[in-house]
Amino acid sequence: MVSLSWHAPAVLAAMLLIIGLIGLLARRSLIFVLMSIEIMLNATGLLFITAGMRWGNPQGQIMFIFVINLAGAELALGLILLLRLRNLLTTLDGDAANRLRDVEA
Amino acid sequence: MNHLLWLVPASPLLGAVILGLCGTMLPARATALIGTASVGIAALIAILIGLHWYAAAPPSHIFIQHLWTWLTLPGLTVDIGLYLDPVSLLMMLVITIIGTLIHLFSTAYMAGEDGYSRYFAYLNLFVAAMLLLILASDLLVLFVGWEGVGVCSYLLVGFWFQDAANGYAARKSFIVTRIADIAMLAGILLLAVKLGTLAIQPMLARATELWPHGGTWPTLAAGLLLIGGLGKSAQFPFQTWLPDAMAGPTPVSALIHAATMVTAGVYLVVRLHVLYLLAPDVLLTISIGAGITILLAALAALVQSDIKRVLAYSTISQIGYMFLALGVGAWSAAMFHFLTHAVFKALLFLSAGAIAMRLDHEQDIFKMGGLRTSLPLAFWSFLIGAASLAAVPIVSAGSFSKEMILGAVWFAPGIGPGLWAAGLLGALITATYSFRVVFLVFFGPTHTPVTGRSGAPIAVPLVLLAAGSLLIGWLETPSFLGGDRLVMTLLHPVLGSPASRSALTILIEAAGFIVPLLGIAIAYTLYRSGHWQRAAAAQPGALRRLLRSGFGFDALYEILLVRPFMALVGALRHDPVDHVVTLISATTLQLHQTLRRSQIGQLRRYAAWLMAGSIATIALLVFA
Known part of the structure; x- marks a missing residue:
């Protein structure tokens, strides 16, 4: 069995996280924001598996299953909120959903 | 008869309550009737008690009417009771009789004023408080009366409160006396703690029993009480409030700020003279302070142009004479001068009021003049009062009492002759300033036209008081004029007999007789030469300004006390903590x-x- 170095997946996870973060910060559409969050969650999942591989510990894979579950639940809630927001604001622009700001700021 | 004593303070108090509660609903005539009658009834009862006393005095010359117990604390019981002895009898008669006359005068003087019933309510309350002060058998009850007259003085000085200056004068008189009263309260508490009772006679008995002559405690207690007395009597260094208190109506000045309240300090010392005999240092302080007061106030009176301010300074100066007598232990001489002063100073103030009424409330003596023919009654009554103030020999009451004081002062050991000289100089200046007013107001050309007319309520008090000013001195005459001893005999059981007089007395009395005439001659000369008229018209020099402001004590206190206090207030009002x-x-x-x-x-x-x-x-x- 080919012994894989843990470096490459860790770097990949970091890249995925940064891609997701940039998407989160740069995109205004809430659909893309949700997708960016998914990417970031997958990055962490990948990092768990990599870490499990590095230390030969199965707990990393258990954590990954947790993360998948979490992402699914979060996505369901996120999509509901997104639909409510679209009904309310008739747009999917995240910057328009700023009604909870301090009035004077 | 004596058991009716409680009615004497109760009657004016009832009058004050009636007028205070429903005075605004009553017509002016009813207000005047209730106000005057309530004091008149008190005067009537006081006269009856006095006659009864004269016919058959109680064996101990003391009558105590216990009314009820006020406070019972561990180690201290305070009873509300009335205490009548010759001293309080004399005070009671003076206050009620002069009070009635001044109420009568006020019914005409205040006619048509806003707050007519308020005025009489305050004045009745004042008489009630003053009677409580002098009749109290307990020092704490005396203090209640003491504060009561202070409040009434404040209310009446500021009677015309629409003018802010009157409110300021009222506050000034109240605050200055209050500062002195704090010392007095401390003295009362000291006596209560150290002697265990405040009932005056047992307290004095315990003081002589427990305290050595000249000890620390009697000196401290007598000194603290003295400060209260000096404040109330407007003596140096508390004299600044009295000239400003002239902002009140003139009858108020006559009753409160000349005849009665301001002599409360004298009464306090006489009442507690046993305690003061234990404190020779305090007595010495009294006499020196009195000498200073006499001269300061007399000099200030010499340059005033407001007739009421002249009289105010003369009051300070005359009470100085009473304190001078107290300082040398001549208690009965002080009481006699209190009696004559109350009569002639009330007369002077009422005459000034009668003049002001007819001159559209003009009080500047340089704007009066020539009133001798147009206001003959006011002229004669003011002249008699001024003669008494100046102590013109034989014919005036003031000369008998002033003689008695100066005679007693001369024989005081140590500084006696020095104080006598100060008193004599004061008498000279007194004669000068009082006849300066007489000449300027009643002689020469007319400056302000006379309007209106005066009725019986004005005339009756003036005539009666003028008669008193002429005759009351004969109650007590020097040996070469018959040697009557009515006042001395009355006061003798409480105050003891005055020291016997030696051969030198004739010279002393001669000096006391000549000096007032000399003062009048000076006044006449300066009036004839037009000195005062020119001085009033000219720009006043530094000395004149100093004298006119009463030696600048107001400015001094402004710098020493008021400004630091206001700076402190300014710092604290922003709440640094x-x-x-x-x-x-x-x-x-x-x-x-x-x-x-x-x-x-x-x-x-x-x-x-x-x-x-x-x-x-x-x-x-x-x-x-």
Whole structure:
């Protein structure tokens, strides 16, 4: 069995996280924001598996299953909120959903 | 008869309550009737008690009417009771009779004024409080009366409160006497703690029993009580309030600020003279302070142009004579001068009021003049009063009492002759300033036209008081004029007999007789040469301004006391201690102001901060 170095997946996870973060910060559409969050969650999942591989510990894979579950639940809630927001604001622009700001700021 | 004593203070009090509660509903005539009658009834009862006393005095010359117990504390019981002895009898007669006359005068003087019933309510309340003061058998009850007259004085000085200056004068008189009263209260508490009772006679008996002559405690107690007395009697260094108190209506000045209340300090010392005999240092202080007061006030009176201010300074000066007598232990001479002074000073003030009424309330003596023919009654009564004030020999009451004081002062050991000289100089200046007013007001050309007319309520008090000023001195005459001893005989059981007089007395009396005539001659000369008229018209020099302001004590106290106090007030009004507490809230508020700017409602910005925070936390965990 080919012994894989843990470096490459860790770097990949970091890249995925940064891609997701940039998407989160740069995109205004809430659909893309949700997708960016998914990417970031997958990055962490990948990092768990990599870490499990590095230390030969199965707990990393258990954590990954947790993360998948979490992402699914979060996505369901996120999509509901997104639909409510679209009904309310008739747009999917995240910057328009700023009604909870301090009035004077 | 004596058991009716309680009615004497109760009757004016009832009058004050009636007028105070429903005075505004009553017509003016009913108000005047109730106000005057309530004091008149008190005067009637007082006269009856006096006659009864004269016919058959109680064996101990003391009558005590216990009314009820006020306070019972561990180690101290205070009874509300009335205490009548020759001293309080004399005071009671003077206050009620002169009070009635002044009430009668007021019914005409205050006619048509706003607050007519308020005026009589205050005046009745004053008489009630003053009677409580002099009849109290307990020092604490006396203090209640003492504060009561202070409050009434404040209310009546500021009677025309629409003018802010009158309110200021009222506050000044109240605050100055209050400062002195704090010392008096401390003295009363000291006596209560050290002697265990405040009932005057047992307290004095215990004081002589427990305290040595000239000891620390009697000196301290007598000194503290003296400060209260000096404040009430407007003596140096508390004299500044009395000239300003002339802002009140003139009958008020006659009753409160000349005849009765301002002599309360004299009465206090006489009442407690046993205590003062234990404190020779305090007596010495009294006589020196009195000498200073006599001269300061007489010199200030010499340059005043307001007729009431002249009389105010003369009151300060004459009460100085009473204190001079007290300082050398001539208690009965002080009481006799109190009697004559009450009569002739009330007369002078009422005459000044009668003049002012007819001159559209003009009080500047340089704007009067020539009133001798147009106001004959006021002229004669003022002349008689001024003669008594100046102590014109034989014909006036003031000369008998002043003679008695100066004679007693001469024989005081040590500084006696010095004080006598001060008193004699004071008498010279007194004669000069009182006849300066007489000449300027009643002689020469007319400056202000006379209007209106005066009725019986004005004339009756003036005539009666003028008769009193002429005759009352004959109650007590020097040996070569018959040697009557009515006042001395009355006061003898309480105050003892005065020291016997030696052969030198004739010379002393001769000096006392000549000096007032000399003073009048000076006044006449300066009037004839037009000196005063020129001085009033000219720009006043520095000395004149100093004298006119009463030796600048107001300015001195302004710098020494008022400004530092107001600076303290200015510092404290911003509540420096509170700053510690407000600092906490201010910091919180500032933090809030800073942090609220981050609440911009931008999801992406929040996410960025969230990320930055996470990175910072991880960096801390990894590298720190």
